[in-house]
Structure formats: C-alpha cells, structure tokens
Amino acid sequence: MKVGYFADGPWSHKALELLVNEVEIAFIVPRFDTQDPVLKQWAEKLKVPYFPVEDVNSKDFIDWAKETEADLFVSMSFNQILKKEIINLPKYGFINCHAGALPFYRGRNPLNWVLINGESHFGITVHYVDEGIDTGDIISQKLYEITNVDDYASLLEKAVIECASLLLNAVSLIKASSVSAIVQSSIHPVGTYFGRRINGDELVDFSWGAQRFFNFVRAITSPGPGARCKGPNGELALLECRLIDSASSYIATEGEVVGKNDDGVVIKVGDSTVLLTKIADVRQQGLGEIKKPTFGIGTRLKGR
Template sequence: MEKIKIGYFADGPWSHLAFEKLIKDDSIDIRFIVPRSDTTDQTLKNFSDEFGIDYLYPVKINTPEFIETAKSYDCDLFVSMSFNQIFRAAILSLPRLGVINCHAGNLPFYRGRNILNWALINDEKQFGITVHYVDEGIDTGDIIKQKSYPITDADDYNSLLEVAHTECASILYDAIKEIQSGKSARILQHTIHPVGFYCGRRGPGDELINWNQSSRRLFNFIRSINKPGPMATTYFSGSEVRINRAKLIEGAPEYIGTAGQLLAKTASGFLVKTTDSFIEISEIDSPVVLKVGDKLG
C-alpha cells in the first residue's frame, strides 16, 4: 500500500491514543503536528521530539504564511482531532485527499461543541463518533465512518469520555486506512436528515442547577458535567455547593413539595426534592455544613 503523508492538527487526550495508533503504522507518515494555539498539552510536543516530527506552534492556520508552510510538506491528507481553528477554503484545498475530522457526535445531529455533555442532558440512549470530511461549514462535511455506543443510567460524563478517547482513536485510524486504500465512503449528511442540529459551547454559569425540574432532568444534568467537568453547582447560605453525583430513586412517588430542599440524610449524601419526586445527591463539595431542611439554590 502506498504511504500516506498526513498533517496532524490536534490537541489533548483525544489526540494521544490516535497518534499512538498512527505512528505504529509504517505506511502512515506524520509530517507535522499543529496543536491548539492555547495548548497546555505537553504530550504531543514530547511525541514530536521522540519521533522527529516537526511541531508547528503557535500558528494561525488560515494565514498566507502558514498555508505556504503547510504546502511545503506535500501532505496527502490533513487530520483534525480536538482542534479548535476553522479550516477555510485555501487550506482545505491543499491536501489532495482532503481534510478529515473526528467528532464525538452522531452527525448530522449533535454538531458543535461539548457534545458528550449535551447528549447526557438530552437523555440520549446512545452517543456517536463520526469521522467526516471538513468543508467550510461547522461539522457539515460528508461522513466517512460513524459508530454509536450505548448510554445507560450507570454512565456519566467521565465514563463517556473514557469510551470516546479510545473509540475516536480507533475509528479515525480505520477511516484513514480506508481513504488510503481508495475505498472510503462519502455519505452526504442531508441523506440522513435534511436539517440536523447544533449544540452551543458550554461555559461559566452553565453549571448552575435549576432545581425546578423533574428528577430525571436533574439526574441527567448532574451526571453530564461531573468530574473531570466543572460539577453541577448550587448555593446555600451564600456559599457555592458542588455536586458530583446523583441517583434516581426507583419507585419514588410524585408529590408536591419545595424543590431543592434536603429531605433526608443518606449513607452517602442527601435526598433532595425535585418538581416531581426526589433524587439522591452525593460526593458533595460544600464549605458549609448541610442539614435536612436546608433549601439549595
């Protein structure tokens, strides 16, 4: 099989396992690595030193200067993994086989940012990983490979991350090999759904709990941003209270009460009232002592 030359635009733990799979394949030649401009990831720099790969940092990928630099590497394919700059037309046209990206969402649904968090918030029963060609839209390019993975009530943000870090590396590698062999698929996203949808970036303030929601919605929200996320946050007596874990109570009856009020102490935390029933919260980080009867929020 003819060797394929790639430029690797990547950052963070998502990109590490993928790099390790690619570098072991003698038919794949990683010509350069471009990390995020605000990177704190030393691992990719260490890889570049270990394997003698050019590490281009910091760069703005759409400038004429970088385009000339990238052109000099004569890459067949550019690969994006957890990269945060948008590829414009000039750089998209450089590699003869195009630019591909690995996205932790079932495109054309879940385009955009913070997809694993949003999938849990939306009570999805599965999440997807998609490798797609990059075009001038946001996550709108033709799909090469896509795979779905189950979400159960035992899952949370951390468990989905563990699956995604491993599976993104595998599906990305498989997609590159299919492109290299000339047998890759191109599925137009509108053939799956004519519209799809986008998810916005989550930021400061989005971790605040609104207790005026059902048990199911609160359970999903808390687990969607548990560690290594920011953790769901509420307030009591002017102090910030962070909650890392929630549990649904099987058979909990529906009744009217004060949403956000601590109802009872449990072995690991508290029962807290929701709009319909109650849930258990645990792994609570609070600078003040909480007790039954306190109202959170």
C-alpha cells in the same frame, strides 16, 4: 501516506499512538493557545516539524504546508476555523474526528449535551472538513450505549479510545480508496447544533424533573465544573446523584432536603425526589474535598 496532524490533548495522543503505525506523520500543529507538550515530545521522537501557528489559513503557513507534500490533513481536537484553501490543499482532503453522531450534536461539548438530553447512545463520527461547522460528508460513524451508571468522566474515557480507533479505520479506508462518503442531509435535513458551555450554565434548577436533574448532574461532573447551587454555607458543586426507584410524584418545596440515608440526602425536585450522594464546596482555587452530604432535613438549597 503522509499525514499533517492538527491536534490537542488526550484525544490526539491516543490517536497518534495508532496512526504512527499506519502512516507517515509529516508534521504536527498544536493548538496555538496551549501548545500541547506531549505532542511536542511526539514530534521530537518522530523527528518531524512541530509548528505552533496562530492562523493556519495564513499564506505563510499554507506555502510551508505545500512543501511538506502531505497527502492528508487530520484534525483531532483542533480549535481553529478552517478555510477553503487549507481544506482543499492535501490530495485526500482534511478530515476530523467528532464525538457526536453527526448530523446531530454538531458544535461544542457533545458528550455533555448528549447526557443532558438523556440520550441512550452517543456517537463518534469521522468526517471530511468543509467550511461549515461539523457539516462535511461522513466517512465512518459508530454508536455507543449510555447506561444509568455512565457520567461525563466515563463517556470521556470511552470516547478517547473509540475516537482513536475510528479515526484509524477512516484513514485506512482513505488509503485503500474505499470510502463511501455519506452526505449528512441524507440522514437528517437539519440536524442539531450545540454551542460552547459558559460560566453560569452549571447552575441547577430544582424545578426540573428528577430525570432531567439526574442527567444534568452527571453530564457536567468531574472533569467538568460540577453542577452548582447555593448551600447553607456557600456555593456547592453537586457531583453525583441517583434516581430513586418508585419515588412518589408530588408537589412540595423544591430544593429542600426531605430525607436521609447512609448514602446521602434526598432532595425534592420538580416532580419527585433524587438522592444526592457526592458534593464539594466551591472555593476560589477550585473544588474542596469530595464528600457525602449530611444536611439536616428541612435544609433548603437554592439553584438558578
């Protein structure tokens, strides 16, 4: 089987390591804005075309892709909207790997959103591409547990590995003509969709309950931007906090430091308190050194 690979970033590198042992790579198309250098090295190693193209739906590209006689197109972290002609071009279709349990968590940043929503599991889905956003029929899907010690970094690490493995499984099913595709509406008639996170979305709200606050901080910690608030000396990134066992529920000033211990400071939030353990100053060139907060009791932090 010959595969045309549309891809970018660490997700695509890990998947390609597995795919090259099972299929013939016909060409590699990177994201046009980043033109991933690791994928370029792979193309040179495999002696296949490396083709950055601004619009894969253009007639010129489609005419060229036809000549490669690829049987299957695979998308792994590719960022262009695909139209009907290119979707239907290869014999076995166009497939994509998505780090969400479709039909839920369609759209952007699913690993961030699944933590923000306090889910107990995250999903990975390999599906056929159609003209909707993550709406095509499902080929393979698996769920993975989320624990209280997981954060964005740990989910990302798991997802890169597991997405590659599930993609390989899906390609094997296609090769063997063994796909039993699942229509997404048979799982749920509506599902959910999440938009891209933008500047300003990182601001915390100290009126949130402890569980929501904890979920938000771990959802966008490094390699994300970090949850943000204003401290005594400027903007802060809140990179780690913990839930406090048996914390009392009471009304008081939200965002105020109400306690300290060897691990950090206790912050009053909407319904209770959380232990803030890692922060960094926000600087023009990025985040400063990660450190334990040492604010005095009575210090007030300000969110959105």
